[in-house]
Each structure stands twice: as structure tokens, then as C-alpha cells.
Amino acid sequence: MNKDDFILRAEGVYKSYRMGATEVKVLKGVDLTVKSGEFVAIVGASGSGKSTLLHILGALDSPDKGVVAFDGRDLRRFGGGELNRFRNKMVGFVFQFYHLLDELSVLENVFLPVMVSRSVVGWLFGGRKRARKRAKELLAQLGLGERANHKPYQLSGGERQRVAIGRALMNEPRLLLVDEPTGNLDSATGNGILDVFEELNRAGQTIVMVSHDERIAQRAGRIITLTDGRIKN
Numbered sequence: 001m002n003k004d005d006f007i008l009r010a011e012g013v014y015k016s017y018r019m020g021a022t023e024v025k026v027l028k029g030v031d032l033t034v035k036s037g038e039f040v041a042i043v044g045a046s047g048s049g050k051s052t053l054l055h056i057l058g059a060l061d062s063p064d065k066g067v068v069a070f071d072g073r074d075l076r077r078f079g080g081g082e083l084n085r086f087r088n089k090m091v092g093f094v095f096q097f098y099h100l101l102d103e104l105s106v107l108e109n110v111f112l113p114v115m116v117s118r119s120v121v122g123w124l125f126g127g128r129k130r131a132r133k134r135a136k137e138l139l140a141q142l143g144l145g146e147r148a149n150h151k152p153y154q155l156s157g158g159e160r161q162r163v164a165i166g167r168a169l170m171n172e173p174r175l176l177l178v179d180e181p182t183g184n185l186d187s188a189t190g191n192g193i194l195d196v197f198e199e200l201n202r203a204g205q206t207i208v209m210v211s212h213d214e215r216i217a218q219r220a221g222r223i224i225t226l227t228d229g230r231i232k233n
């Protein structure tokens, strides 16, 4: 396989945080590749740098050194507009703490990414209707068809995570990046969320999920381990 055939490739990624006089070296040369259609889990202890790595892979943060390439294109070469497009359209993020907006309804939370990526004019003329339709379909698929007009704070943790998954899928991202999706859920609810990811992956969705929990990672097609700032084996 040519190295440009991977949907995602990280090579020699380094990241440190400076805390006063001390430097915390978190990532020390991470290499990884993900093929289109894969469901990869990255496991590692708490504090091993999983969230740091995920943010770098989704261009929410930049590495001190090293390359991250999407479809063979080095993210460092992306201009500002391209980078925004990448963050908003190419990748979808699911976070441990959902990050939903309590002032908005469930439906509005799901179509928010479309709202921010369109011009006001495009949004008012046509965009809004289509976005609402897609958001409603996603909510129905996620078993939340009856909850569209509720506010996030009226939902359970598992339901909130489903809303967050809907939001991440709204723009049909090529890559779904998932950070500890079941960290705040009981195991039955967590399993339900993992079922959603499995089903998405069966339908072709590429997923990279980080978790400290090896059992959760078992649900992925491939597990890689982050330890001492590098990918083991």
C-alpha cells in the first residue's frame, strides 16, 4: 500500500506541555496509519496522551514536530479556510462530556455544524430545510425521534451521547474521532453506544476511538496501544 492511500497517517508526532519550569513530554514520536473503512481503538492509561493525540489528528491542536496527513495531504499545508473546512466537514468529533449546548433543542444541536458552515444567505434559502430533515433522520436512526424538541439537560447520559454522535455525523464526515465515549455511562448504556459505532462502521464509516478501557476497545476492528508517548508494537 502506498503511504498516500491511508485516510489518516501520523508520523513522528511529538507534543509537550510546559508547566512553569517543567516540560511534560506527552507524545514522543507517534506513528500510526488508518485505512478508509477501519474502526481503530487507541488504548492507553489515563494521562498517556490519548486526548492530546486525538485532538492533533483532528487538527484541533498542532504537534510540536511530526506529520499528520489526511488522504495523503499534510495538514500543515492547509490554509486557514481549508483547515476550518477539514475540522467542520471531513472529521466529526465525539467527546467524553458531550459538549452539547443546553440553550438549543436536541434537533438544533444536531444541525448546528451545518449552520456554522453555511453563509447566512445559504442557510436561510434552502439550507435550513435540508439540514432539519437530515438532523431528524439522524435522530430517528439513533432512537431519539421523539426527543427532537427536548433540551439536552432533559436527557439521560446515553441519550446525550447519541445526540453528540448525531451532531458529529451531520456533515457526513470521512472520519469520526471519538474520545472515551462511554466514560460517563453505565455498562449497559455504554454498550448501546458502542453498538451505534459498530453499526456505523459496518456501513463504511471510518472511526478512530480512544479509551483507557481495553474491554471497550475490543469492539473495534484493531487495537493499538499508546504507552510512554509512543505506539507500542
Ligand SMILES: Nc1ncnc2c1ncn2[C@@H]1O[C@H](COP(=O)(O)OP(=O)(O)OP(=O)(O)O)[C@@H](O)[C@H]1O
Pocket: 017, 018, 019, 024, 026, 044, 045, 046, 047, 048, 049, 050, 051, 052, 053, 180, 212
Ligand atoms: N493544556 C495542557 N496543559 C498542560 N498539560 C496538559 C494539557 N493537556 C494535557 N496535559 C497533560 O498531558 C498529559 C496527557 O493528557 P491527555 O488528556 O492527553 O491524557 P489522556 O490519555 O486523554 O487521559 P484520560 O484517559 O484521563 O482522558 C497529562 O499528563 C496532562 O496533564
Ligand SMILES: [Mg+2]
Pocket: 050, 051, 052, 179, 180
Ligand atoms: Mg482523555
